[in-house]
Amino acid sequence: MTDASENKGLDAQGEVGVVIVAAGRGARAGQADGPKQYQRIGDRAVIAHTLEQFLSHPKVGPVVVAIHADDRELFERAAGAHAGRVLAVIGGPSRQASVRLGLQALRERAPAKVLVHDAVRPFVDAGLIDRTIEAIGEHQGALPSLPVADTLKRESADGMIEETVSRAGLHAAQTPQGFPFWPLLAAHEKAHHLGKTEFTDDAAIAEWAHIPVKIVTGSPDNFKLTWARDIAMADQRLSSALPRFPDIRTGNGYDVHAFEPGDHVTLCGVAIPHDRKLSGHSDADVGLHALTDALLATCGAGDIGTHFPPSDPQWKGVASKIFVEHAAKLVRERGGRIANADITLICEAPRVGPHREAMTAALAAMLGIAPERISIKATTNEKLGFVGRGEGIAAIATASVIYPGEVPA
Numbered sequence: 001m002t003d004a005s006e007n008k009g010l011d012a013q014g015e016v017g018v019v020i021v022a023a024g025r026g027a028r029a030g031q032a033d034g035p036k037q038y039q040r041i042g043d044r045a046v047i048a049h050t051l052e053q054f055l056s057h058p059k060v061g062p063v064v065v066a067i068h069a070d071d072r073e074l075f076e077r078a079a080g081a082h083a084g085r086v087l088a089v090i091g092g093p094s095r096q097a098s099v100r101l102g103l104q105a106l107r108e109r110a111p112a113k114v115l116v117h118d119a120v121r122p123f124v125d126a127g128l129i130d131r132t133i134e135a136i137g138e139h140q141g142a143l144p145s146l147p148v149a150d151t152l153k154r155e156s157a158d159g160m161i162e163e164t165v166s167r168a169g170l171h172a173a174q175t176p177q178g179f180p181f182w183p184l185l186a187a188h189e190k191a192h193h194l195g196k197t198e199f200t201d202d203a204a205i206a207e208w209a210h211i212p213v214k215i216v217t218g219s220p221d222n223f224k225l226t227w228a229r230d231i232a233m234a235d236q237r238l239s240s241a242l243p244r245f246p247d248i249r250t251g252n253g254y255d256v257h258a259f260e261p262g263d264h265v266t267l268c269g270v271a272i273p274h275d276r277k278l279s280g281h282s283d284a285d286v287g288l289h290a291l292t293d294a295l296l297a298t299c300g301a302g303d304i305g306t307h308f309p310p311s312d313p314q315w316k317g318v319a320s321k322i323f324v325e326h327a328a329k330l331v332r333e334r335g336g337r338i339a340n341a342d343i344t345l346i347c348e349a350p351r352v353g354p355h356r357e358a359m360t361a362a363l364a365a366m367l368g369i370a371p372e373r374i375s376i377k378a379t380t381n382e383k384l385g386f387v388g389r390g391e392g393i394a395a396i397a398t399a400s401v402i403y404p405g406e407v408p409a
């Protein structure tokens with residue numbers, strides 16, 4: 001459970017505890033693969049978003065989450081690192097029962113105030129939490145709500161309109177609903193003992209127990225995920241905003257091969273007639289070797305020698321295409337998408353220009369990306385050094401890959 005050290009969890013009147021109810025089955029949302037609080041929206045589960053809002057709030061102290069007995073694993077997986085910062089208790093057969101059990105788990109800690117929130121309202125924000133906490137008095141609860149905007153109709157048993165109901169003074173209730181801790185716990189326990197189980201929110205129990213409740217301004221964003229379409233809408237909203245810190249990685253590679261007697265060189269997958277060949281264990285395609293290293297570098301997967309040791313006879317004379325395709329496969333297995341690849345060949349001869357198009361097409365096929373995402377350039381070394389003396393060919397390569405998720409903080 002979170003602790004209240006260093007003033008965290010304290011407001012002017014004392015500690016603020018939180019009960020998040022997450023034990024429902026989500027029958028109306030009808031998700032086949034688990035209750036709505038564990039559905040993924042954006043990059044995390046609904047409940048992870050909700051927990052984050054409370055756990056990052058400076059006035060929030062101990063947090064209890066009421067979960068269903070069948071959902072322990074789901075909860076721990078969905079809440080991730082947050083799971084260790086809250087107390088998970090088993091909820092009851094109704095929201096009301098889950099709230100009571102959550103409040104009872106806070107009894108020992110006895111915070112001055114308590115907020116009760118639906119796990120399935122992931123768009124609660126710090127301002128709303130603040131407004132609610134501030135409005136809680138020693139003998140008064142606080143309810144965020146919005147005035148009803150639509151005209152209201154009562155339906156008759158035969159599906160016709162029976163009457164138009166005035167919306168004057170009507171509000172749609174949201175959570176978190178805030179209360180002084182002891183009066184709310186007492187009201188819940190009394191209702192339980194009297195078998196009163198009809199309350200759909202805590203403000204209704206407070207009303208029954210004569211605890212005055214003040215309205216604070218809710219937030220239109222703080223909607224409850226009730227139906228499947230609400231989950232889809234929440235996901236769309238978050239996904240369109242993501243990612244804020246996209247995980248774009250760049251890798252580079254460098255390789256050199258010396259000339260030896262022969263009649264062609266293979267560069268970027270294309271055989272080019274020449275008066276010598278490049279020496280090497282494989283086909284010595286220096287451009288593809290540099291690119292293989294660049295791709296592997298984007299996911300920390302070692303280098304070409306790690307995967308294809310020159311000491312291994314099975315790679316003797318093979319086309320270097322298989323090295324690049326292997327590296328691209330490792331990238332894809334990690335969810336990566338290759339954004340572009342850029343190779344510079346450094347040689348006095350042969351001339352690369354006439355083969356550039358064929359090289360680009362070959363690389364596009366190896367990487368499974370569009371040709372315009374590939375750049376192949378060549379330069380001489382101005383007759384300087386080993387390249388300038390025509391002793392061999394060097395290549396440098398850069399690859400950019402976008403991986404799923406965000407760069408961790």
Ligand SMILES: Nc1ccn([C@@H]2O[C@H](COP(=O)(O)OP(=O)(O)OP(=O)(O)O)[C@@H](O)[C@H]2O)c(=O)n1
Nearest residue numbers: 021022023024025026027028093094095098119
């Ligand atoms: N026995 C229950 C029932 C509901 N809740 C929680 O109360 C919140 C609001 O309830 P609702 O939207 O009605 O959720 P469900 O009960 O899961 O939905 P449904 O009624 O469609 O089954 C949710 O966070 C839900 O997990 C709970 O903790 N315990």
Ligand SMILES: C[C@](O)(CO)[C@H](O)COP(=O)(O)O
Nearest residue numbers: 095118173174175200201224
């Ligand atoms: C608590 C609540 O979210 C306030 O609007 C609502 O009452 C929950 O009701 P439901 O019947 O469980 O959807």
